[in-house]
Amino acid sequence: MFRATRPLFAAIKPIKASTAITGLAPHPDPIPALKELYRTNLNILSTLPATSVYRQATEALTKHKLSVVEKAGDDVQAIESEFGQIVEVSLEEGKSEQGLIGKMVEWKSWEPLEHEAPPDQWRYFEPGNEEESLP
Structure with a gap:
């Protein structure tokens, strides 16, 4: 039985031997994984309201x-060139984004604030105004 499966395991080898990033192994078939990840993220994003700025941007x-x-298509190097990073990093970013999308659904960040924000919350320091300078 082991001899019969050995050629199959030999056929499933990663595109590259290493990612040159410690702890990040090469993915054996990254393109279908990226497609599935992005489609899943889009499905989860569709649960957010269309008016949500986070949904629109993401x-x-x-x-x-x-x-x-x-x-x-099957050209991993073209994807890496377009993204400016290796596909394994893109996979990790997509997984992290998927976690954040889930948190945004949980937090309902598109809803109004429970308490009104202070009037000067978004006013920044202005040049020449010494009384507002940091200590």
């Missing part, structure tokens, strides 16, 4: 990345 970025992956 959805646009994810759709762009998905289109790059789909246009590249």
